[in-house]
Amino acid sequence: MSEATIRKVCVIGAGTMGAGIAAQVANAGVPVLLLDIVRDPANRNAVAEGAVAKMLKTDPAPFMSKAAAKLVETGNIEDHLARVAECDWIVEAIIERLDLKQQLYAKLEEVRTPGTAVSSNTSTIPLDHLVEGRSDAFKRDFLITHFFNPPRYMRLLEIVAGPASDAALVDRIADFADRRMGKTIVRAKDTPGFIANRVGTFWIQVGLNAAFDLGMTVEEADAIAGKPMGVPKTGIFGLVDLVGIDLMPHLQKSLTSTLPADDRYQQIARSFPLIETMIADGYTGRKGKGGFYRINRAENKRKEAIDLATGEYRPQAKAPELRGPAARGDLAALIATPGKAGEYAWAILGETLAYAASLVPEAADDIVAVDVAMKLGYNWKYGPFELIDRIGAAKLAERLAAEGRPVPAILTLAGDRSFYRVEGGRRQYLGLDGAYHDVPQAEGVLLLEDVKRNSEPVLRNASAALWDIGDGVACLEFTSKMNALDGEIMKLIGQAVPLVQQRFKALVVYNEGSNFSAGANLGLAMFAVNIAAWGEIEKLVAGGQLAYKTLKYAPFPVVSAPAGMALGGGCEILLHSDAVQAHAESYIGLVECGVGLVPGWGGCGEMLHRWQTNPKFPKGPMPAAAKVFEIVSTATVSKSAAEAREYGFLRAEDGITMNRDRLLADAKAKALSLVDGYRAPEQPTFRLPGAAGRAGMKLAVESFHKRGMATDYDMVVSDTLAEVLTGGDADLIDTVTEGDLLALERKAFMARVRDKRTQARVDHMLSTGKPLRN
CATH class of the missing domain: 3.40.50.720 (NAD(P)-binding Rossmann-like Domain)
Known part of the structure; x- marks a missing residue:
C-alpha cells in the first residue's frame, strides 16, 4: 500500500x-x-x-x-x-x-x-x-x-x-x-510525552530552575542557553514567551501525572509564584500582554524584561558577551567557563543530556530518533547526542559520576567513542548493540551532503561548486554567505556550462542552505559604490546577464530547485531555467525595487515573456507589462511555491515537492525527464506599450502616492522600472528584442545605483535587515 x-x-x-x-x-x-x-x-x-x-x-x-x-x-x-x-x-x-x-x-x-x-x-x-x-x-x-x-x-x-x-x-x-x-x-514508543515534548519540557524546566536558583537575569540566561548551545537563539525564556507561558503548567501536569515516580522529571518539576502571577494577570507571552519580555507601548515601544526576583519590568539589558571558544559553540569550554555562565550552562546541559541519554531505548529505539525529534520539534541545531559528541561522552560521564549522579547506560556503552562517525563516506550512529550502523534514510531521498561526503567537486571557487550527483546529472551549488550571488558564482556558471555539455546530460541548481539565495551580494555592490567603481558594478550586471542567458540557452536541460527564499537574482535564475522543482516552502520574488533598484539580470524580460505567453491572460502589449509592473514595483514575494505560480515566478508545469529531503531527487528526476529530444528555447521578441503605457503606470503610482502608500522615491524607482517594461523609447509598433530589454535593464540599474537615495536604502537594509521608506 x-x-x-x-x-x-x-x-x-x-x-x-x-x-x-x-x-x-x-x-x-x-x-x-x-x-x-x-x-x-x-x-x-x-x-x-x-x-x-x-x-x-x-x-x-x-x-x-x-x-x-x-x-x-x-x-x-x-x-x-x-x-x-x-x-x-x-x-x-x-x-x-x-x-x-x-x-x-x-x-x-x-x-x-x-x-x-x-x-x-x-x-x-x-x-x-x-x-x-x-x-x-x-x-x-x-x-x-x-x-x-x-x-x-x-x-x-x-x-x-x-x-x-x-x-x-x-x-x-x-x-x-x-x-x-x-x-x-x-x-516513537508509547511513553509519556513521546520524545520531543518529554526532552523539551525537561530542558525548559531545568533552564527555568537554574535561572531562578543562580539569580540570573532573563537576558543572561538566554544569551547562554541559546546560540552558544546550538538551540534557538530565543533561549529558554524567549522560547516560552513564543509558545505561551500558560502552556507550561499543562505540560508539567501531563508529565507528572503519567511518568513513573522515579523519573528524573518528577524530581525537578517545580512551579514558580512569579509565573503563576504572570499567567493570572494575562502575561502569557507574545500572544498576551507580554511575558518574560515585552514591548512597553506607553514608553515609546521600549523593550523590557522582567526581573525574576522582584517581578517588575525594567528596560531590557544587553547580556555580557561570552568570549573565546565558548562563544563559538565549544560546549566543553562553555560548561567550564568560570562563574554563573559556566554554572548555568552545565546545569542545563548536564541534566538535559543525561536525561535524553536515559530515554534510549525507553522512548525511542535509537539515538537518531531522539536527535531528529529535537532538531525538528524544537528547532535545535544539534540533537542531544550530537551535543554530547561536542563535549565528549566520556567527559560527560566522568563529570556526572564525580557529582554522584547516575550515568546513563548508553554513555557507559559509548565510553571514549563518539555517538556519530563517518565511515566510508557514510554517516553512522552507535547502536545499543555497541556497533555502528548507517544512519537510516527514507527511500528515494538524495541529499547533497551525502554526495559531498563521498566525492570531490568537479569545479569549485570561493562562492560556488559543481558536483556529480549521478546518472549524468551535475549540481550547481552556491556556497557564499546567505547564498548571495556575486561575480565568482557568475564565473563558475560560465565554466560549468561547457563542462556539463561535455560530461553530463543535465544540470540542477540546488543547495541545502536555509535559503536558496537572498539575491545579489549588496555588501559587495556598496563597497564598489563607496569607491565609485561604476565600471565594476556595470561589469557585474552584464556578467550576471551573460551567465543567466548562458544557462537559459545551454544545450542541455537546466532545472532549479529552490527552498526558502529565492529573492532578486535568486528568483531570476529560476526564471531562466527550463523547469523548476520547488520546495513547497519557497518564498520567491523580485524585490529590487524595495532597495531602490530594478531587476538587472534579465528578470524583467523573462516575466514579460511569461505573462505575454500565458494562455489564460489577456493578449496585447499592455496587460502583461502592467501585470509585471504591479508585481515587481511592489517587491511582491510569494508566501509559498503554490502562490509563486499565481505571480508567474513558477509555471503551471513546474513541480512542487512537499518534503525538503526529497527536493534534490525530484529535481534530478525532472532534469532527466527533459533530456530526450531536448532543444534550447528560442529567443523571444516583444511588443511593448511604449510611452503611453509608461504614462499609465505613472498615473497608477501617483494614485498610491496620494494615498500615502508610495513615497517620493518610490515614484522615481517605479518610473525607472516602467521605462524598462514598456520598451524605453520603443513605439507600440516596434519589435523589442531580448537584447534590447537587457540593455534597458543595465541602463536602469546603473541610473538607480548612482542615486544617493538608493544607496541609503541599501545601507539601511544591510545594517537593519529592514526596508527604508525614503
Whole structure:
C-alpha cells in the first residue's frame, strides 16, 4: 500500500491543531472533511467554518494558497459523522480528555469503513488507554500521529503504533505524511510525552530552575542557553514567551501525572509564584500582554524584561558577551567557563543530556530518533547526542559520576567513542548493540551532503561548486554567505556550462542552505559604490546577464530547485531555467525595487515573456507589462511555491515537492525527464506599450502616492522600472528584442545605483535587515 491510496481525510476537532492539520492535508492537494461539535443551532457547522475563515486571515498562513482552502469541506459531528466512511484516514484532534476521545471512538466504530486508519493527535495520553474497550479491528487500524504546531511549518511528525496496530497501515500513513504532507517521520514508543515534548519540557524546566536558583537575569540566561548551545537563539525564556507561558503548567501536569515516580522529571518539576502571577494577570507571552519580555507601548515601544526576583519590568539589558571558544559553540569550554555562565550552562546541559541519554531505548529505539525529534520539534541545531559528541561522552560521564549522579547506560556503552562517525563516506550512529550502523534514510531521498561526503567537486571557487550527483546529472551549488550571488558564482556558471555539455546530460541548481539565495551580494555592490567603481558594478550586471542567458540557452536541460527564499537574482535564475522543482516552502520574488533598484539580470524580460505567453491572460502589449509592473514595483514575494505560480515566478508545469529531503531527487528526476529530444528555447521578441503605457503606470503610482502608500522615491524607482517594461523609447509598433530589454535593464540599474537615495536604502537594509521608506 502507498500514500496514493489516501484519497480523502477526515479531521475531527477544528481547534488550532486540528484545523492546521486539515489545512496541511489540503496543501497536499487532498480533499479533507473538517468536523467539530454543534455550538450554534442556527449554524450547526459554525465551529468548523469559523476555523477555516480564521485560517484564511492568519499570518503566517496555514494554507499555501486559496485554492487549497477550497479542498476543506466543513461539517459537524452530530450530522456528518457517518461521512467518515468516505475517508481513508480519520484524524482525531479533539480536547485532551480520555473520556471524550473514547466516546468519539465508540461512535466511529459504528460508521467507519473497516481498514480506514484512525489516529489521535494526542501528546499526553498513552495509546493503550485510548483504545481500551475497542474491538480488535479498531485496534488494528489505530495509531497516534503527533503533529507539532503550526502543522504547516513544523516538519516533525511523531508516530506511535500499538502492539495490535497493522504495520502496513501505519507505513501507509507515514508514507503519505512524508511525501504529501512534507513531514519527517520519527517512530516513537508509547511513553509519556513521546520524545520531543518529554526532552523539551525537561530542558525548559531545568533552564527555568537554574535561572531562578543562580539569580540570573532573563537576558543572561538566554544569551547562554541559546546560540552558544546550538538551540534557538530565543533561549529558554524567549522560547516560552513564543509558545505561551500558560502552556507550561499543562505540560508539567501531563508529565507528572503519567511518568513513573522515579523519573528524573518528577524530581525537578517545580512551579514558580512569579509565573503563576504572570499567567493570572494575562502575561502569557507574545500572544498576551507580554511575558518574560515585552514591548512597553506607553514608553515609546521600549523593550523590557522582567526581573525574576522582584517581578517588575525594567528596560531590557544587553547580556555580557561570552568570549573565546565558548562563544563559538565549544560546549566543553562553555560548561567550564568560570562563574554563573559556566554554572548555568552545565546545569542545563548536564541534566538535559543525561536525561535524553536515559530515554534510549525507553522512548525511542535509537539515538537518531531522539536527535531528529529535537532538531525538528524544537528547532535545535544539534540533537542531544550530537551535543554530547561536542563535549565528549566520556567527559560527560566522568563529570556526572564525580557529582554522584547516575550515568546513563548508553554513555557507559559509548565510553571514549563518539555517538556519530563517518565511515566510508557514510554517516553512522552507535547502536545499543555497541556497533555502528548507517544512519537510516527514507527511500528515494538524495541529499547533497551525502554526495559531498563521498566525492570531490568537479569545479569549485570561493562562492560556488559543481558536483556529480549521478546518472549524468551535475549540481550547481552556491556556497557564499546567505547564498548571495556575486561575480565568482557568475564565473563558475560560465565554466560549468561547457563542462556539463561535455560530461553530463543535465544540470540542477540546488543547495541545502536555509535559503536558496537572498539575491545579489549588496555588501559587495556598496563597497564598489563607496569607491565609485561604476565600471565594476556595470561589469557585474552584464556578467550576471551573460551567465543567466548562458544557462537559459545551454544545450542541455537546466532545472532549479529552490527552498526558502529565492529573492532578486535568486528568483531570476529560476526564471531562466527550463523547469523548476520547488520546495513547497519557497518564498520567491523580485524585490529590487524595495532597495531602490530594478531587476538587472534579465528578470524583467523573462516575466514579460511569461505573462505575454500565458494562455489564460489577456493578449496585447499592455496587460502583461502592467501585470509585471504591479508585481515587481511592489517587491511582491510569494508566501509559498503554490502562490509563486499565481505571480508567474513558477509555471503551471513546474513541480512542487512537499518534503525538503526529497527536493534534490525530484529535481534530478525532472532534469532527466527533459533530456530526450531536448532543444534550447528560442529567443523571444516583444511588443511593448511604449510611452503611453509608461504614462499609465505613472498615473497608477501617483494614485498610491496620494494615498500615502508610495513615497517620493518610490515614484522615481517605479518610473525607472516602467521605462524598462514598456520598451524605453520603443513605439507600440516596434519589435523589442531580448537584447534590447537587457540593455534597458543595465541602463536602469546603473541610473538607480548612482542615486544617493538608493544607496541609503541599501545601507539601511544591510545594517537593519529592514526596508527604508525614503
